[in-house]
Amino acid sequence: MPDPSHEDIKQDLLTNPRYAALFAPYHPEAVARFARDYASHKFNWQWQGPKAEHAQTEALTEPSEAAYNRLWDIQRKKLFDLQCRWRAGQITLPGIGCTFDFAAHDVAIENCPVLPAITPDELAMYADFVRQATDFDDDVLDCYYNDGGEPREWQDYEGMRLFDEEFERDTPDHECEGVAPPAWYDFHNGRTGLGYLLRLPDLRGPLEKPCIDAYYAARRAADAAQPAPPPPADARPTFLTPAQEEALEHALLHQFETPKLRRQHAAYLLLQAQEAADEQVEADFAYLKALGPDAAVPLEAAPDWRAALRQAVVETRRQQLLAHLPQVFEDYQLRQAQGISHPEAEEPQYRSTYHRHLREILLDGRALLGQPRDFNF
Numbered sequence: 001m002p003d004p005s006h007e008d009i010k011q012d013l014l015t016n017p018r019y020a021a022l023f024a025p026y027h028p029e030a031v032a033r034f035a036r037d038y039a040s041h042k043f044n045w046q047w048q049g050p051k052a053e054h055a056q057t058e059a060l061t062e063p064s065e066a067a068y069n070r071l072w073d074i075q076r077k078k079l080f081d082l083q084c085r086w087r088a089g090q091i092t093l094p095g096i097g098c099t100f101d102f103a104a105h106d107v108a109i110e111n112c113p114v115l116p117a118i119t120p121d122e123l124a125m126y127a128d129f130v131r132q133a134t135d136f137d138d139d140v141l142d143c144y145y146n147d148g149g150e151p152r153e154w155q156d157y158e159g160m161r162l163f164d165e166e167f168e169r170d171t172p173d174h175e176c177e178g179v180a181p182p183a184w185y186d187f188h189n190g191r192t193g194l195g196y197l198l199r200l201p202d203l204r205g206p207l208e209k210p211c212i213d214a215y216y217a218a219r220r221a222a223d224a225a226q227p228a229p230p231p232p233a234d235a236r237p238t239f240l241t242p243a244q245e246e247a248l249e250h251a252l253l254h255q256f257e258t259p260k261l262r263r264q265h266a267a268y269l270l271l272q273a274q275e276a277a278d279e280q281v282e283a284d285f286a287y288l289k290a291l292g293p294d295a296a297v298p299l300e301a302a303p304d305w306r307a308a309l310r311q312a313v314v315e316t317r318r319q320q321l322l323a324h325l326p327q328v329f330e331d332y333q334l335r336q337a338q339g340i341s342h343p344e345a346e347e348p349q350y351r352s353t354y355h356r357h358l359r360e361i362l363l364d365g366r367a368l369l370g371q372p373r374d375f376n377f
Contacts, residue, residue, distance in 0.1 A: 005043070006039045006040060006043050007039070009035075009038070009039035009042050009043065010035045010036055010038075010039040013031075013034075013035040013038060013039070014031070014032065014035050063317075063320035063321065063323070063324045064324045064327070064328060066141060066317075066320075066321055066324070067321050067324035067325045067327070067328045068328045068345055069345045070126075070130075070140065070141075070143075070321065070325070071118070071123075071126075071325065071328055071329065071332060071345075072109045072110060072345050073126065073143070073182070073184050074118050074122050074123070074126050075109050075110075075112060075115050075118065076106060076109055076154040076155075076182075077184060077185055077188050078115050078116070079102060079105060079106060079109065079112060079114070079115060079154075079155065080102075080154065080155055080157070080185065081194055081197050082102075082114060082115075083099075083102045083155060083157055084157070084197035084198055084200055085197060085200065086102075086204070087099065087157065087200070087202045087203060087204045087205060088200035088201050088202065088203055089203045089204070090200070093114045094113070094114065095113065095114065096114065097359070097374075097375030098204075098208060098358075098359060098362055098375050099157070099204060099205060099208060100355060100358040100359055100362070101355075101359075102155040102157075103153065103155050103355065104355040105155075106153075106154050106155045107355075108344075109345075110341075110342035110343065110344060110345055111341050111342055117333075117336050118329070118332065120329075123325065123326075123329050125188070125191055126184070126325070127322055127325055128187075128191075129183075129184055129187040129188075130318060130321055130322055130325075131318070131322065132187070133183060133187075133318075135183075136314045136315075136317070136318050137314060138183075139182075139183035139184070140183075140184075140318075140321070141317065141321075143182050143183065143184065152182065153179070154182065156179050157198075157202075157205075158205070159178050159179030160178065160179055160180075160181045160185075160198060161178070161198055161202070162177060162178030162179070163176065163178025163179055163180050163181070164178070164198050164199070165178070166178050204377065207377045208362060208377070210365070210369065211362050211365030211366045211368075211369060211371070212361060212362060212365050213365070214365040214368040214369050215361045215362075215364050215365035215368065218364075218368055253265060277306060280306070280310065281306055281309060284309050284310060284312075284313045285309075287313055287316075287317075288312070288313065288316070291316070295316075297312050297316050298312065298315070299312045300312070362375075363375075
C-alpha cells in the first residue's frame, strides 16, 4: 500500500476523531495550519527517512566490511607467491592446470583450496602495513583498483614481472609498460624477503604462449578467408575518441576563438577543479557526521583546512580499519574451525565463464600445434 499523500495526511488529522482531545485546546485555524505543516513533515520523513536509515546503517557497517574485504589481501599475496613458484616448476598445486587458473582462484579467494589459513602473525603483519601505509586511500582502502580506476588484477604475473624488470633498468615512468604491484606486496616482500620469487625463471609461460598465439593466428586466418565487406563511402571515423575530442577542442580554442573566451575557458576549468574539491569536502563532512557527535576526530593545523580535514578522515578510517581487523579475523577463525565457507568479499573481476573460455583457448591452441588437448605440458 503506497504511503499517504500530503492531502491524505492533512485530512486525516482534521477529520479523524481520535485526534480531537489532542487538538481541543487550540483554535481550529491553528490546528489547520499545524495539520498542513505536519503533513509536509510526515511526508518528508516517509520519503527521506529510509534513505537516512540506510546511510546510518552504512556508516555503522562500513568499517567492518572494509576490514573483511582487506583481510583477503593476505591470501592474494600468498596465492601470487605460489604462482611464482608454480611457474618456476618448484611446486605442483591441485586443480591448477594453467596460468589462467590463478586468476580464477583470486576471484574466489575467500575459499581458495590451495591456500593455508591466515595466521595471527600474518594478520599482525598486515596491520603493520595499514599503520605505515603512506597513501592510505590508494594503497589500502582503494587498492582493489589500479591507477586507471580499473579493477586490479592481483595475479597479473606478466605485468608485475615486466614492471620489476623496468625498475631494475631504471626505465622512466612514462615509458613503463608493466603493472606496479600492490603496496601490500612490496611491504610483505620487505618483511619476508620473498621478493625474489618474482625473479624465478618462468618456465610455464613460454610453453603456453605458442598455443595461445596459434589459436589467435587461426582465428585471424579464418576471418581473412571471409569475403571482405565493401569499403564505406567515407572511410573517415564516425566517432571521436576522448583524446581526439580533447585535441580538436584545444585546436579550435587556440586557433579560432578569442582571447576572452580562452580566459573564460581557463576560469571554467578552475571552477570545475574547485567544485571537485568541494565535493570531497562534503563527502568528508558527511563521513565524520555519520560517526556521531561523540567520535573523537583529531584535526591538525594545516595551511589548507581542506587538507587537514581530508587527513583527519584518512586517519580515522585507518584507525577504524585497525580496530575492526581483529574482530573479522576472529569470525574468520570461527568459520575455519567449523568448516563454514567464507562469504564473498568484493565484486569479482572475472566470471567463471570467462575463465573457462581462456582454458579452452589454450587447449584449442595445443590441438592446433599437434599437442595433446590437456594441461600436461
